[in-house]
Amino acid sequence: QVQMQESGPGLVKPSETLSLSCAVSDDSIIRGYSWDWIRQPPGKGLEWIGNIYQSGDTYYNPSLKSRVAISLDTSKRQFSLRLTSVTAADTAVYYCARVLEGYIYGFQDWGRGTRVTVSS
Amino acid sequence: QAGLTQPPSVSKGLRQTATLTCSGDNQNVGNQGASWLQHHQGLPPKLLFHRNNNRPSGISERFSASRSGNTASLTISGLQPEDEADYYCSAWDSSVSAWVFGGGTKLTVL
Numbered sequence: 253q254v255q256m257q258e259s260g261p262g263l264v265k266p267s268e269t270l271s272l273s274c275a276v277s278d279d280s281i282i283r284g285y286s287w288d289w290i291r292q293p294p295g296k297g298l299e300w301i302g303n304i305y306q307s308g309d310t311y312y313n314p315s316l317k318s319r320v321a322i323s324l325d326t327s328k329r330q331f332s333l334r335l336t337s338v339t340a341a342d343t344a345v346y347y348c349a350r351v352l353e354g355y356i357y358g359f360q361d362w363g364r365g366t367r368v369t370v371s372s
Numbered sequence: 373q374a375g376l377t378q379p380p381s382v383s384k385g386l387r388q389t390a391t392l393t394c395s396g397d398n399q400n401v402g403n404q405g406a407s408w409l410q411h412h413q414g415l416p417p418k419l420l421f422h423r424n425n426n427r428p429s430g431i432s433e434r435f436s437a438s439r440s441g442n443t444a445s446l447t448i449s450g451l452q453p454e455d456e457a458d459y460y461c462s463a464w465d466s467s468v469s470a471w472v473f474g475g476g477t478k479l480t481v482l
Binding site: 288303357358360 | 404405407408409411415416417418419421422423424426428458460462464468469470471472473474475476
């Protein structure tokens with residue numbers, strides 16, 4: 253069973269950049285999965301942020317696309333999220349997750365989530 | 373980018389059956405189907421069904437999923453107290469090349 257663990261600052265100032273990483277416990281980082289970031293603001297539902305494939309292809313939520321970058325470091329078995337120009341609306345629990353490549357799969361494995369607060 | 377539509381809340385009695393719905397269009401649910409997640413607050417979401425309505429191992433057979441056109445459904449039979457949770461559907465939207473989520477349904481077991 254893969255383990256996924258998010259890490260990064262729990263507090264970010266407005267207008268600054270939020271940076272998170274997700275460590276993956278096995279070598280599936282180099283196999284056929286998409287590596288995804290999803291968040292849940294307080295009192296709201298889940299929101300997909302974006303993903304990256306082992307090929308390096310990335311896809312982003314259109315509403316966040318101008319501020320988001322996701323990268324993959326297979327040597328460290330981790331992938332990362334950068335979200336620029338954050339505001340209070342970016343306060344959320346951020347999850348990393350993976351989806352097996354193919355048209356039939358869902359978000360099968362998740363990290364435990366990390367809470368990020370945007371505040372001065 | 374419109375999300376998927378789920379009823380905000382459903383309430384059913386213990387041991388009854390609940391059916392949750394998820395409506396989209398032919399670019400998302402109607403194209404590749406929807407997957408279902410169960411979310412208890414404080415824990416990460418748990419996948420109940422892949423987009424082809426297959427259950428991952430370890431998911432109770434009391435849960436079943438189906439799709440008709442652009443609407444996906446999750447049925448939970450023999451409701452138990454531990455089924456009280458938020459349920460989300462998600463689908464890949466080919467028109468915007470992005471995953472979309474429903475707003476979630478809060479299931480209350482009375």
